[in-house]
Amino acid sequence: MANDSAVKFANKDPVDFVIIGSGSAGGILAKELSTQGFDVVVFEQGPYRKPRDFTHDEMSVVYLKELQGGGPKVQQQTFRHDKNAVATVPKLDLPAWYAQTVGGTSVHFSGNFWRFRDSDFKERSLLGSIGGTNFADWPISYEELEPYYTRVDWEIGVSGAPGPFDAPRSKPFPMPPIPVKSSGVLLERGAEKLGLHAQAEPLAILSKPHNGRPACINCGYCLDFGCEVGAKSSTLATMIPLAEASGHCEIRSECAVFRLETDANARASEVLYFDADGNTQSQKTKAVIVSANGAETPRLLLSSASGRYPDGIANSSGFVGKNLMCNTHSLAEGTFEHPLNEYKGVQVTRMVHDFYESDPARGYYGGGGIDARPLFVATPIRYANFSSPPGVPNWGAEYKNMLAANFNHQMSIVGSTTSLPLDSNNITPDPTHKDSWGRPSIRMTYSDHDDDLATARFLQDRAMELFDAAGATNSWRYTVGRQTSSAHLLGTCRMGDDPAMSVVDKYHRSHDIRNLFLCDGSSFVSSGRGQPTMTIMALAFRAAEHIAAAARANNI
Amino acid sequence: MPGDKLSRRTFLQGSSALAIFALSEAASAARDENAAFEILTPYEAKELDAIAARIMPTTDTPGAREAGVIYFMDKALGSFMSDELESFRSGLAEFESGISGTFSELSEAGQDKYLRTRDRTHFFNRVRFMTIAGFFGMSSYGGNRGQVGWKLIGFDGHQGAWQPPFGYYDAEYMRGEHDGE
Numbered sequence: 001m002a003n004d005s006a007v008k009f010a011n012k013d014p015v016d017f018v019i020i021g022s023g024s025a026g027g028i029l030a031k032e033l034s035t036q037g038f039d040v041v042v043f044e045q046g047p048y049r050k051p052r053d054f055t056h057d058e059m060s061v062v063y064l065k066e067l068q069g070g071g072p073k074v075q076q077q078t079f080r081h082d083k084n085a086v087a088t089v090p091k092l093d094l095p096a097w098y099a100q101t102v103g104g105t106s107v108h109f110s111g112n113f114w115r116f117r118d119s120d121f122k123e124r125s126l127l128g129s130i131g132g133t134n135f136a137d138w139p140i141s142y143e144e145l146e147p148y149y150t151r152v153d154w155e156i157g158v159s160g161a162p163g164p165f166d167a168p169r170s171k172p173f174p175m176p177p178i179p180v181k182s183s184g185v186l187l188e189r190g191a192e193k194l195g196l197h198a199q200a201e202p203l204a205i206l207s208k209p210h211n212g213r214p215a216c217i218n219c220g221y222c223l224d225f226g227c228e229v230g231a232k233s234s235t236l237a238t239m240i241p242l243a244e245a246s247g248h249c250e251i252r253s254e255c256a257v258f259r260l261e262t263d264a265n266a267r268a269s270e271v272l273y274f275d276a277d278g279n280t281q282s283q284k285t286k287a288v289i290v291s292a293n294g295a296e297t298p299r300l301l302l303s304s305a306s307g308r309y310p311d312g313i314a315n316s317s318g319f320v321g322k323n324l325m326c327n328t329h330s331l332a333e334g335t336f337e338h339p340l341n342e343y344k345g346v347q348v349t350r351m352v353h354d355f356y357e358s359d360p361a362r363g364y365y366g367g368g369g370i371d372a373r374p375l376f377v378a379t380p381i382r383y384a385n386f387s388s389p390p391g392v393p394n395w396g397a398e399y400k401n402m403l404a405a406n407f408n409h410q411m412s413i414v415g416s417t418t419s420l421p422l423d424s425n426n427i428t429p430d431p432t433h434k435d436s437w438g439r440p441s442i443r444m445t446y447s448d449h450d451d452d453l454a455t456a457r458f459l460q461d462r463a464m465e466l467f468d469a470a471g472a473t474n475s476w477r478y479t480v481g482r483q484t485s486s487a488h489l490l491g492t493c494r495m496g497d498d499p500a501m502s503v504v505d506k507y508h509r510s511h512d513i514r515n516l517f518l519c520d521g522s523s524f525v526s527s528g529r530g531q532p533t534m535t536i537m538a539l540a541f542r543a544a545e546h547i548a549a550a551a552r553a554n555n556i
Numbered sequence: 557m558p559g560d561k562l563s564r565r566t567f568l569q570g571s572s573a574l575a576i577f578a579l580s581e582a583a584s585a586a587r588d589e590n591a592a593f594e595i596l597t598p599y600e601a602k603e604l605d606a607i608a609a610r611i612m613p614t615t616d617t618p619g620a621r622e623a624g625v626i627y628f629m630d631k632a633l634g635s636f637m638s639d640e641l642e643s644f645r646s647g648l649a650e651f652e653s654g655i656s657g658t659f660s661e662l663s664e665a666g667q668d669k670y671l672r673t674r675d676r677t678h679f680f681n682r683v684r685f686m687t688i689a690g691f692f693g694m695s696s697y698g699g700n701r702g703q704v705g706w707k708l709i710g711f712d713g714h715q716g717a718w719q720p721p722f723g724y725y726d727a728e729y730m731r732g733e734h735d736g737e
Contacts, residue, residue, distance in 0.1 A: 180729060182725035219716050221713075338724030344722040380706060380709060381688055385688050404617070404709055
């Protein structure tokens with residue numbers, strides 16, 4: 001679990017790059033820059049777990065949040081729906097879900113790797129403005145990002161097959177789709193009856209051996225768990241080993257950054273952190289890349305306020321922390337006559353993208369995707385805790401009989417939607433609560449926009465139709481309401497050409513501080529349709545190319 | 557994070573998961589039914605055990621009692637859920653205050669009737685969660701003895717690896733593909 005990188009850099013000598021965060025973006029940037037010869041120190045607040053450290057222990061992983069650095073009592077993250085309320089620490093769930101471990105959230109994700117479409121990057125131009133929101137186009141196009149999506153497919157490892165609505169791709173998938181599950185077959189069956197189009201889910205999980213890594217063994221422990229064979233395409237399994245092998249990258253795990261310091265020339269000059277023993281340390285650096293995720297990145301910038309930057313670092317726009325987009329979701333459950341055994345295999349094998357585009361005829365903005373998966377039925381404690389149909393008591397003999405009857409016959413259809421960017425949805429450092437390192441806690445203020453909720457309900461109606469068409473013996477839905485917890489943390493340091501309306505430029509460089517780069521979900525301008533990690537990784541490959549070129553040109 | 561994280565990791569690092577589970581089962585079986593609890597008093601254990609036994613009752617299949625859920629509760633409240641111990645104690649006292657004797661002395665029908673008046677309380681919800689976690693969690697936590705929880709629902713996920721087909725519908729789908737349908 002300890003830091004075992006071969007190369008060690010001295011704190012007092014400036015390294016070429018400090019990268020804060022080793023996840024989907026940080027892991028890629030670390031590999032790209034170190035293999036080009038730049039000296040890189042990666043800070044990861046979580047421990048350095050290896051595949052052999054990952055277990056199937058549901059109590060520890062799901063309930064004690066082993067990979068997330070502990071539950072709400074440890075994290076002390078706070079939540080409120082609007083700024084007039086005092087944010088409080090939830091009892092059971094973390095408002096911002098992300099892993100604290102080398103490889104970050106890519107270690108515990110389910111690996112749904114949708115590309116954005118051309119329309120995602122220019123929806124504001126296509127649809128017009130939406131009052132009361134910060135709805136905007138991206139400063140880049142699908143065409144510009146496509147080569148990097150393809151690099152993710154091949155270098156990170158994505159299994160899949162082209163679908164009828166997919167954006168154009170320059171190269172085929174490197175691997176065929178993961179074997180279809182019963183949930184996928186049933187979604188496909190329902191879709192065919194309704195005239196919709198089910199397609200294979202693109203997954204960051206290997207269906208065949210690839211780049212020296214083994215294929216998935218279908219153990220069923222994807223959602224929230226780390227992969228013990230390295231078939232899940234986390235940056236831990238893909239990029240971090242290459243970064244370390246370069247001899248130019250030190251992974252400094254269990255080291256939590258709490259402050260960025262700038263010098264009189266408006267340059268980021270050092271990074272203050274707590275080491276594994278809790279001692280305060282400082283690493284000098286020539287440049288800083290923050291890839292800490294859409295909650296951690298703005299917290300760090302806002303917590304680094306100083307006399308020079310009273311509103312936080314890189315925040316002349318006032319947009320740091322704002323425009324948080326979590327993607328709204330809907331959930332419907334169904335049971336079938338014959339066994340599905342959804343606990344075996346990956347989460348998602350089929351999806352429906354017929355409702356991806358926003359349709360003015362619906363009367364509100366938004367679009368999304370529908371997929372079939374076990375969700376909570378994948379593991380038994382969560383199944384027993386959450387997955388009961390309405391009308392069945394949640395304890396006693398009838399409950400017990402229902403649990404026995406449904407476990408192998410039940411599946412979920414999930415809808416994932418757009419989120420509109422709003423000033424009022426944001427991340428700020430909590431004024432009173434502190435996390436386990438003593439840093440101001442992450443405070444999430446969030447209320448889904450009415451259009452986002454309407455889109456989620458629309459997709460849930462379609463899910464119920466799909467269950468009927470697929471021949472479900474029973475189906476039920478969970479009320480779509482405002483979210484209080486999310487694993488999708490997007491938009492909080494958005495990119496853009498106008499320094500007054502964005503935090504970083506199209507190459508992820510801070511408008512205010514030349515040697516500071518921000519690259520993770522926070523860079524998003526719009527939310528996509530609910531599966532952001534593919535785009536986070538493509539952005540990271542693209543950012544790395546531009547950052548390396550700038551460094552070589554002595555232009556940082 | 558639980559204090560025994562490393563030991564549980566070590567626990568899973570062995571060469572054969574099956575052998576480890578066999579050991580764990582043997583250890584559970586060897587435990588004296590009347591063994592002293594680490595944290596719970598005999599009274600608390602008796603009452604919590606009685607509540608758990610109505611949440612996941614013994615029917616024609618094993619229930620919370622056979623799964624050793626009370627041992628999971630004792631272990632959890634003494635370690636990774638120790639911060640809930642006081643609220644469990646005060647919750648139990650409040651719960652029992654609505655009964656002239658104790659909950660465990662009521663008939664099963666009387667217990668169910670009383671629980672229906674209490675099953676929306678925070679205390680009940682936490683006992684319910686602990687019952688589920690003890691019934692369906694790994695045996696190393698003290699419950700799910702003989703994997704009775706997993707057997708009840710037909711979960712054999714601890715096998716750890718599968719090959720398709722996984723279920724009825726994907727098997728049917730594969731046959732259709734092979735038949736050229």
